[in-house]
Amino acid sequence: MDDYRRVNILMGQPDYQTPPDFPNKESMKLLFWNCRETGNNTFKRNLTEILRIHKPDILVLMETKVSLSSMGMFFNNLGFTASTSVDPTGEFGGIWILWDNLTVNVRVSSANYQAIHTTVHKESYDDWVLSAVYASPLLRNRDQFWGEMEAMAENMTTPWLVAGDFNDFATQGERRSFTPNSNVGRNNKFLERISNCNLMDLGCSDPKLTWTNNRQGMANTKERLDRALCNAAWSSLFPGCTVRNLPRTYSDHSLFVVFTEGV
Template structure:
């Protein structure tokens, strides 16, 4: 199974639709996770139906900001939502002849206090988690100094330490990635350019044992400032 996970920075435009079709045709994902969609899913229902994707789990945007969608090919998998809020969709993934597992699709807020609420929720989930668990998306945080390249701003070691402590409290291990290591760019040129690894997938030991060949590949950025990410189980 493949999951295509992408902070697409707006889904209601021709470039998104063309890019989405190309990504689906090339990588053939069973599950799509889209963030920062900026529109309601209902406006694109027909577009996704033509590609055989359905959805019952989504957080629509507020005005022109936010939004998380989880869509899936019903011939390959079933996704059942368990908990939904503005920063994550927590769902059970089911597939014939395979063990059920849990997906938490993350779109972490830029606001520090809101991110604290996200991690409090994830820690509460982790305390009772016995199933294989994958947590993936845009965390809006970095785990080490090597995950940021910038000429104009300082890198906060306290920020990376806090992020790693949270991952540890949730018993999550980073799956790493191939392809472009730094998944987000501010789009500026020269000395003003900043790159960070804001997008990642992490899992608990049960997911790692269930999917021993699980891996992540970051794809080149297109019109969005974030790279699409493919998770292979």
């Protein structure tokens, strides 16, 4: 309880909230976070505390805005001794995947500025594919990303988890704003793309709206931009999978944890 109260205080939440009922300790845990820039001391303090509490097997950071080489020792000291990355172009983007190679092995198959595709191997688990996503905020680039995903899905028979920041939302229930959304077709297109890739949404706990524009009052907008998707084979491999969104801290995006539940 002391650890949970401490992280609540760090995240600006009431310190009396009851801890959530997390899945069993045998779960493999993957933590995803659009952190909106790494490298500064505030980020390091927040991430260190989050990792101490949640202890993920695999850490995925998006929109890092700096190169991974500048922070190698920081992550080594936290126990993440192996990594792969697509560094940002200028100050835009960046996707990092980090893990402890004594407990899990992540093999990269392909990568670009919108996704890193890997195969995850862990003792007592079947191998499965992880695609860590930071989809571009630019529509034409997202169209390219989804075209590549649909081509990949045509030959995908392996269990497949696709997770990260998609810079898109699926329904009007995934947006809260006093500004009307005039582009309902955007939602339909996103759902169609998910379906074309034979993927399903794994759902999530509250807070369901993972991004805010940080404006006050009537100008505030919140959307669900961050999520985990999987194919039927991954769902069958991990039928007890749970996705837990965590309160926002440091970034304008919530971080989330995917629990596979141990096999």
